[in-house]
Amino acid sequence: xxxSGAKIxxxxxxxxxxxxxxxxxxxVLMSVxxxxxxxxxxxxxxxxxxxxxxxxxxxxxxxxxGAALVGFxxxxxxxxxxxxxxxxxxxxxxxxxxxxxxxxxxxxxxxQLFCGGSLVCR
Numbered sequence: 001x002x003x004s005g006a007k008i009x010x011x012x013x014x015x016x017x018x019x020x021x022x023x024x025x026x027x028v029l030m031s032v033x034x035x036x037x038x039x040x041x042x043x044x045x046x047x048x049x050x051x052x053x054x055x056x057x058x059x060x061x062x063x064x065x066g067a068a069l070v071g072f073x074x075x076x077x078x079x080x081x082x083x084x085x086x087x088x089x090x091x092x093x094x095x096x097x098x099x100x101x102x103x104x105x106x107x108x109x110x111x112q113l114f115c116g117g118s119l120v121c122r
Contacts, residue, residue: 010071063096
């Protein structure tokens with residue numbers, strides 16, 4: 001059986017998430033602007049939104065590097081079952097940055113729902 005799936009997952013993760021991590025640095029730099037309104041620094045949903053935005057490049061680099069490392073190391077698995085476990089680990093690590101994207105979407109939705117779109121809300 002050919003064992004290239006985990007390696008492909010690692011390569012795709014590197015090719016997708018690393019450029020997106022670099023591109024996302026501009027929104028990260030601009031994310032401090034959501035705290036410019038008086039009272040927004042104490043609003044829990046606004047703080048959660050800011051942390052979610054800042055976490056994306058970190059999770060993208062960690063997910064891409066982890067998926068690549070696990071993907072390339074999976075070739076040394078002794079059994080097919082062990083290889084499948086390593087491939088699944090690589091896939092989960094490759095999907096890690098989507099947690100930040102989901103957190104941003106949830107925070108924006110909650111701010112819209114409970115605060116009427118205002119970042120100054122308790």
